[in-house]
Amino acid sequence: MCRKSLLDFLARAKREGKTVAAYGAAAKGNTLLNFCNVTTEDMAMVADRNPHKQSKFLPGTHIPVVTPDHLMRARPDYVLILPWNLQGEIRRQLAAIAEWGGRFVVPVPVATIDS
Helix, strand or coil, X not given: CXXXXXXXXXXXXXXXXXXXXXXXXXXXXXXXHHHCCCCCCCCCCEECCCCCCCCCECCXXXXXXXXXXXXXHHCCCXXXXXXXXXXXHHHHHCHHHHHHCCEEEECCCCCEXXX
């Protein structure tokens, strides 16, 4: 169910011409992206605060890891929260995405978009 709902969300966003980025280059999020065969065609970037992860690529998907500032300048329509257990903290840190109408997506247990 989780895989299907995430893939359905990504396909719908692509059909609608929406941009999707992710936040958090944690291992469990990367495992999910690989399990779902997500590519740079689906998601342009993953932002992470850890400078040791920035300017690298996620293993398997080869999605570039960027700074949170880069994510904010890119202004994606959706930000997929990969460390879903930290979503409260991440929502607070990235609250400014609402300024351009950006929305958060949590992939587990099923892909859910903020209302």
